[in-house]
Amino acid sequence: MGCFGVIRAEGVTKIFGPDPESILPLLKQGKKKEEIQRETGHVVGVNNASFELEPGEVFVIMGLSGSGKSTLIRCINRLIDPTAGKIILKHPERGEEDIAAMDAEGLRHIRTHEMSMVFQHFALFPHRTVLSNVVYGLEIQGRDKKEREELGRKFLAMVGLEGWEDHYPFELSGGMQQRVGLARAVATEGKVLLMDEPFSALDPLIKVQMQNELIKIQQELGRTILFITHDLDEAMRIGDHIAIMDGGEIVQIGNPEEILVNPRTEYVANFVEHADPTGVITASTVALPFKAPHFEPAGEEGGLSYYVRHGYPDIRFGVDNQGCLQKLVVNGEEAALADLDEALARERTGPERRVDTTVQCNEDTILRQVLRGRAFTQLPVIVRDTEQRITGVIDEPELIHGILEKRGYALTEEAASA
Ligand SMILES: Nc1ncnc2c1ncn2[C@@H]1O[C@H](COP(=O)(O)OP(=O)(O)OP(=O)(O)O)[C@@H](O)[C@H]1O
Ligand SMILES: [Mg+2]
Structure with missing residues (x-):
């Protein structure tokens, strides 16, 4: 037994x-x-x-x-x-x-x-x-x-x-x-x-x-x-x-x-x-899942497949054939990808939030840490699994739903359309 x-x-x-x-x-x-x-x-x-x-x-x-x-x-x-x-x-x-x-x-x-x-x-x-x-x-x-x-x-x-x-x-x-x-x-x-x-x-x-x-x-x-x-x-x-x-x-x-x-x-x-x-709910719960219908294919280039978030054509996510995010292109400019914990340890967050860098966190990162990440950057926070594959994205709507409804934005959306 x-x-x-x-x-x-x-x-x-x-x-x-x-x-x-x-x-x-x-x-x-x-x-x-x-x-x-x-x-x-x-x-x-x-x-x-x-x-x-x-x-x-x-x-x-x-x-x-x-x-x-x-x-x-x-x-x-x-x-x-x-x-x-x-x-x-x-x-x-x-x-x-x-x-x-x-x-x-x-x-x-x-x-x-x-x-x-x-x-x-x-x-x-x-x-x-x-x-x-x-x-x-x-x-x-x-x-x-x-x-x-x-x-x-x-x-x-x-x-x-x-x-x-x-x-x-x-x-x-x-x-x-x-x-x-x-x-x-x-x-x-x-x-x-x-x-x-x-x-x-x-x-x-x-x-x-x-x-x-x-x-x-x-x-x-x-x-x-x-x-x-x-x-x-x-x-x-x-x-x-x-x-x-x-x-x-x-x-x-x-x-x-x-x-x-x-x-x-x-x-x-x-x-x-x-x-x-904020100390309990994890990133994977609030994240918008990185899949249809939330993300739409937007062509291939340089060996990467690009996706855009539905309704937000200005941010393009370039993913390799392993499912890892390799490039984030914001308004035609490439943004840097940093690890959330490292970025927060390295740089103080001030009133100016970065627009040229975003952060990646793990699926079990708690909401409080994700919020700190959002104080660091204006760009969506990227959620990845243990194999480094992108599984979701956390932007303002996801954070707001996570805090107010204590559940995922995607879940709420799915429940509303069901
Ligand atoms: N010795 C007892 N004789 C009769 N009823 C009892 C006895 N001890 C507890 N009860 C009853 O059993 C129920 C549960 O009581 P218990 O003390 O386990 O509650 P509790 O969840 O610990 O509450 P609290 O948060 O107030 O400590 C209550 O309805 C109480 O009236
Ligand atoms: Mg008691």
Whole structure:
């Protein structure tokens, strides 16, 4: 079966009330949370949630208050018992284990060695020093004092709290306390980190610092992170995948760009409406595809095939037989082609935008970088694939549609003509 994710949730369901099992058939019939609550007084916390974490990724769960995020993450480490479903942990030696079916002994092992959790409200021990908070999990693991203090100091340094070892939590700001919580969670060296809105109480600048800290930890230590937030920009910044919850159900899972460009329900669309797309959407999504009917053949010359953009005869694109753009001719003058990143590194963009040079970017270049390119040149930005073949062109209309509609101009055009 190849490589599994670190954790796989299969149909995880949690119902609160006197007889949770009796509600499962109603969910199977397709009854919704509100209906069930009205008719039976039971609350559906999570309904049939399935997803898989890939090793080393940040998987974000998003949703409005009450949509079931905390309930779901608490089912994963069995702080609460799911009513139905499996939570498969893939262990390198022991193979697949179902956390939902595990006994107390097994759970203790999982919580001290495999998974740790960071809570929204710090949850530090007030009477322990910073260092002693951080090494708490290592104490439970039975590590000796010298070893755990070495590790504790290392992880404190990693979150920027060197020198604070002997202070008490009340002497620290909220952001610093949350760093201690983070150091404590990573110190156990468990592969999976569960984080329930860990940064929601922090002010925006500190929040971004903590996000960077977290990404660093995830990359350096190779942790797999399940992260809850209700802040979409946070989700987009740190998430490799995002699952959106509505009324206890996961309504969409995708990477940030998929969620932004293709929201599957109105609820998801409302969520993404105000998101900043410039760090998420990629060049290939907004580009006008380099093909008919957007581009028309305009003769051959010197071994190159020329094309013009429909309605813009003044810019001619000369492409070789490999599909690579070799010449750009603007009003009869040849323009230079530069690499976007190199051009921006080499030259400051000023009020004067170039008309004699344009830039080429990759298909996965983010919109923000393309915009910087457009500040450098008045000519269309060229998008090329990994084989250097031209695949699209980004001009003002594409940028405007990308930012305002969060989708490609060509897609919008095709949808309008369909
Ligand atoms: N112990 C409980 N007993 C009864 N109902 C509960 C319990 N815990 C949660 N619920 C219900 O389950 C649903 C999901 O709650 P949950 O705390 O998971 O939401 P959330 O998405 O984490 O919201 P928030 O963003 O406000 O933290 C809610 O309708 C809530 O009322
Ligand atoms: Mg919650």
